[in-house]
Amino acid sequence: MPAEDPRSARHVKLEIAYDGTDFHGWQAQSGCRTVEGVLEAVLEGLEGAPVDVTGASRTDKGVHALGQAACFPSRTRIPPERYRDALNGRLPADVRVTRSEQVDESFHARHSAVGKCYRYLIDRQLVPNVLQSRYALHVEGRLDLDQMREAALHFVGEKDFAAFQCESGQAPATTVRRVDAVLFFERGPYLSTEVWGRSFLYKMVRTMVGTLLEVGRGKWPPGRVAEAIQSLDRSRSGPTAPAHGLTLVSVHYDDEAWRRSVAARVDGDFDPGYHAVTI
Numbered sequence: 001m002p003a004e005d006p007r008s009a010r011h012v013k014l015e016i017a018y019d020g021t022d023f024h025g026w027q028a029q030s031g032c033r034t035v036e037g038v039l040e041a042v043l044e045g046l047e048g049a050p051v052d053v054t055g056a057s058r059t060d061k062g063v064h065a066l067g068q069a070a071c072f073p074s075r076t077r078i079p080p081e082r083y084r085d086a087l088n089g090r091l092p093a094d095v096r097v098t099r100s101e102q103v104d105e106s107f108h109a110r111h112s113a114v115g116k117c118y119r120y121l122i123d124r125q126l127v128p129n130v131l132q133s134r135y136a137l138h139v140e141g142r143l144d145l146d147q148m149r150e151a152a153l154h155f156v157g158e159k160d161f162a163a164f165q166c167e168s169g170q171a172p173a174t175t176v177r178r179v180d181a182v183l184f185f186e187r188g189p190y191l192s193t194e195v196w197g198r199s200f201l202y203k204m205v206r207t208m209v210g211t212l213l214e215v216g217r218g219k220w221p222p223g224r225v226a227e228a229i230q231s232l233d234r235s236r237s238g239p240t241a242p243a244h245g246l247t248l249v250s251v252h253y254d255d256e257a258w259r260r261s262v263a264a265r266v267d268g269d270f271d272p273g274y275h276a277v278t279i
Contacts, residue, residue, distance in 0.1 A: 020063045051073070055110065115197065116196075148184065148216045162175040
């Protein structure tokens with residue numbers, strides 16, 4: 001299909017789900033299979049020219065997504081809402097576009113976001129469920145959930161999370177971030193930790209979870225989390241939890257709706273619609 005005049009480009013927003021197991025993360029990298037790289041290759045075939053895709057979150061190698069968001073300029077006659085089917089007919093089985101729509105040209109998938117929800121899934125069975133092994137961290141032994149909840153309160157608010165970032169090769173402008181909620185949900189042997197926040201440092205959520213697991217195992221008292229935050233020293237926080245238990249659940253763009261969603265989830269009145277054991 002021939003491309004139209006570049007001046008008529010429309011901005012198309014995609015909502016994307018993927019199994020991150022066989023991807024080297026989101027961001028395109030030479031010689032590596034990435035979600036962004038696969039998506040751009042398929043879009044180039046549809047657009048007839050190279051396409052730059054901007055994602056809301058640069059998820060790491062092995063991290064999954066149910067609600068990643070991305071945007072790109074479209075210069076074909078394909079209706080924006082039809083990109084979902086057009087892409088899914090060409091994408092590999094471990095990536096799916098769940099929604100496509102036209103957005104205003106001022107929209108930016110990353111900079112326009114007002115909040116994100118990540119979920120970390122833990123399998124507490126004596127013998128791990130092999131069908132969940134790609135998506136849940138198996139943890140042996142009892143976890144003290146009351147202690148973990150107490151520790152998690154120290155994360156909530158606007159704070160300097162320098163002690164919970166990992167080296168990325170690119171220093172952020174600031175290590176201050178706002179976390180709106182850290183919540184725990186149980187379903188049978190599965191425990192999910194949800195982290196709701198405006199934005200996150202490199203591997204920050206996984207380091208938060210790794211630290212909470214130290215508390216749950218009885219290795220740390222809950223108050224040590226506050227001490228780690230105040231120290232601004234990465235060596236004072238816990239280990240970084242493995243990537244495969246983490247999923248980007250959703251990205252939000254309306255501030256009022258974001259606040260309502262967080263409040264409703266905290267109150268237990270909001271079910272994000274997770275499937276089966278992925279709670």
